[in-house]
Amino acid sequence: MTLDDTTSLEAIRDTEYDVEPVYVPDHEALAAVEKFEDRFLDRELSWLHFNQRVLELAADENIPLLERVRYLAIFTSNLDEFFMVRVAGLKRRIAAGLAVRAASGLMPREVLEQIWLTARDLSERQAVLFRDQIAPELANRGIELLRWEDLDVDEQKYCKKLFKERVFPVATPLAVDPAHPFPYISGLSLNLAVLLRDPQNNKQHFARVKVPPIFSRFVPLGNQRFVPLEDIMRERLQKLFSGMQVLEVHAFRVTRNEDLEVEEDDAENLLAALEKELLRRRFGPPVRLEVEETMSDSVLSLLVSELGISDQEVFRLPGPLDLRGLHGIADLPLDEFKYPAFVPTTHHRLAPVESAAPVDVFKAARRRDILLHHPYDSFATSVQRFIEQAAADPHVLAIKQTLYRAGGNSPIVDALIEAAEAGKQVLVLVEIKARFDEEANIRWARKLEQAGCHVVYGLIGLKTHCKLTMVVRDEPDGIRRYTHIGTGNYNSKTARMYEDIGLITTNEAIGEDAAHLFNNLSGWSSEPRYEGLLVAPGTVRSGLIEHIHAEIAHHEAGRGGHIRLKANSLVDEAVIDALYLASQAGVRVELLIRGICALRPGVPGLSELITVRSILGRFLEHSRVTWFANGGDPIVYIGSADMMHRNLDRRVEVLVRIPRPTAGTETDNIADLTAFLDTAFDEATDAWILDDEGNWLRNGGETDLQAYLIERQRRRRRSGN
Incomplete structure (x- = not known):
């Protein structure tokens, strides 16, 4: 349908x-x-220019220093997703013989070549910006991101102890020889490529050691001094390869195709099909290899050969790789290096006047439509309160809502569960195909179903991306619909970081349209005419x-x-x-x-x-x-x-x-x-x-x-x- x-x-x-x-x-x-x-x-290419603007924010000296650090981490995450989805899609179309010229006039191969050139240039600029500007400025302000050779004797002793007690029991060296095939390298993991020599026969061997993601990316040493975890491991690798001689150690990182493909028409159970596809995601083909610029040609040649990628997909960069870990540095409790504190305020139409009790959102919406602008207007005291009051209100008969990215520990989901348990009709359309939130959305769907909510997954072949809630309330003058339509997800966490606009209204035409749309999404209705939408x-x-x-x-x-x-x-x-x-x-x-x-x-x-x-x-x-x-x-x-x-x-x-x-x-x-x-x-x-x-x-x-x-x-x- x-x-x-x-x-x-x-x-x-x-x-x-x-x-x-x-x-x-x-x-x-x-x-x-x-x-x-x-x-x-x-x-x-336009998207790459967008990420370039993010990088320019990191270079902007008028922005507080730790915010610039965060922009470096965001740049990394953005580029990772671009390769996992967009570059992977281009490669897939080329391999399938579906290389159609884009509206820009470029063929997919031409686009790929420009992507490689532009992305490599941006990645190098990011690495140089971190090394030559951000790291020195952090050091000038007492936040030092060090390499192993910069540590003092006591710090090195601490790191050696940390490795022995925490890292060594977890680290798993994987050898490569006729009895040990080249190991699978998971997407976005940070790894060490190790070249060894057996002193008994002088033969060289290759091994891979994964940097455990369960530990802090930048290990705190006290006094706001940090060292990359891979530096500690690099220095202590001899403990993992007892009796062998460590010749070379280089960090590397692989990006894989992690976009999902689910043929809904052939899937009797969408949840089961998606769960199966999530397992497959881990084994997508590589689309990028990042290596430290010090890596020898022989080790790089081995990685390129075993991973099956082209030379164009190799990015040689100054270390450290994977600057997503800078989020941990940006989170340091140093307010003087961050944007001034901002706490969203309650919308003036929903703010209590004479008492501390929350304003009745339904009463406020009946007086006039409420236009919300987040995060300036608090999501918690507007949209979230609207749904929570609907769940607790005995006059509310039904709540219908779309969920695209609800996030973890969602108060919205909790309110919907409370409403269902109170006997209200609750319809939730969960878009379980929201990219990179699939697993979380599957969990929410099952939890909502167990609570008695009617959970549906929308229309075959379409993602349900709209942000829509309708509350049906029995009032003295008859049934009234309260509708919220917004530009952002029902996610209390991102609502503090994303700029979005929403409308809470009792407009009859809009409410009627919302009712028809929910019937379309959950049943067999198809309303061809909408008045306000x-x-x-x-x-x-x-x-x-x-x-x-x-x-x-x-x-x-x-x-x-x-x-x-x-x-x-x-x-x-x-x-x-x-x-x-x-x-x-x-x-x-x-x-x-x-x-x-x-x-x-x-x-x-x-x-x-x-x-x-x-x-x-x-x-x-x-x-x-x-x-x-x-x-x-x-x-x-x-x-x-x-x-x-x-x-x-x-x-x-x-x-x-x-x-x-x-x-x-x-x-x-x-x-x-x-x-x-x-x-x-x-x-x-x-x-x-x-x-x-x-x-x-x-x-x-x-x-x-x-x-x-x-x-x-x-x-x-x-x-x-």
Whole structure:
């Protein structure tokens, strides 16, 4: 079953959400766009440029030192996932003979070659940045990341004792000879390649020793001095190879294809099929080999041969490898080297006034829609409280919710279990195919089922990515639906680090749409018409493009034209071409794209009125907002969908149109979102700007958007508004 793809904005026009007649482009207008054959940037290379911006944050001396250390760790994790998924996918398509030219005009082999060059350059820059700038600056502030030769006598004695008592019992040397085949090297593990000589016959042997991941990556020595665990092991390897002579020891690390492939149509039980595939993930083929630059050619040749990879996939880097371990250094309790402390505050509509008792979220939502902006507005005292109050409220009859990444020890899941145990109808759609969260989501699914929740896994062939909760409550004037739709996951931990927007509303049209969508996801219903929502696959792409065309019509009618889009990624060719059309027609287009952008701005005759910027900072910019000037009466959507093929065609996504304020309403949520975008797109706001060649240059703006929003939240708290 799939969502019906015939829905149009006609349903929306029949409601309070009136739009102007739609501009329909003719073939000549489309041809004026399509003649620019090089109008798309490559998505993979654009992603690498995003990670380059992360690396630039690590190099930014205006950012607190331990935050720069964390950006180095984030850069490593980002690049790991890119190779595990995107590079692995390219290699898989080439091997399968499915090498189709990308929209950028590049063949997969050409993309791979550019990836190898760019990723190697970025990896080398990261290593040099750590060695020549970050490590010395840490040392200047009393945080020393040392190598073995830098340790004093007492520290070396401590490390030798640590190895003997803790590491030696765990470490497992694996020899390679005719009786011992080359061992399996697990993905992202840190390993030591050891070359040995037998003094009795002078023969050389190879062995591999895995650095145990159960110990701290950087071993604390006291007084904020640390040494890499592999340095301790390297120095004491003789204890593992008694009677042998250790000739060479080099660290190395393998990245493997860890993307999952589950043929749902052939899987009678999706949970069982996914659990089986998770086991297979551990044995995916290698896609990258990182080695210390000191590794000899003979040892490297052995690794390349045994792992079956090409020379292009080898990254020679200054040690230490695997800087994900720097998260441990960034977590040190040294507030003077971190961003100033920030504690999210309760949304002013949900903040208690005269008593310490929590505000009744249902009562507050009945008065007016509540627009939430996380992490500035506390997730715990808004969305989490909404679900917890629903679980405990005897008047609540049912709770229906989607879960994509719930995280560990989830209070949301606990509340849903409490509601089911209290006899409420609880439907939970758990997306167990959320990449790298599959195992956690399987555990949640089983726990929810055991508590009596109705757990479903969505539609075959589609990931359910939308962030949607509906609470059905029995009230004196009848049944009322309370709906929350957001841009971020129901995850209390990431809600403190991700920037997201959500809406809690009693709007009847939105509640009705949510009910139809949940019936579609859990049963055999298929609602082709939604009044307040755009739903993918089906109407997100077509709906937004229709609004873009309507904006062209406004401009041609003399009412001006202006489009703003904030997203994680912009890749979809149809949406991009529609934005090009708008620019050619004279409509101003402003794009705020955190990650991948395949659109070329500023191209004469094509995109002269389009600007693209990217903002990165202490919080992950994660919200998706689409804003249309609409002749002076703005239309705004928020939701879960990025402008990518997978979101628009292979996922269940939801965008909600922010309702206009009703008469007598004090708060205008559309105006609030407009003001937020005004600041984000202000030329004085610090951002990276994309040029027509795909290069990102920082503008040096004086306003830090996130710092500004933190201060605005503090002012609101002080004033009580």
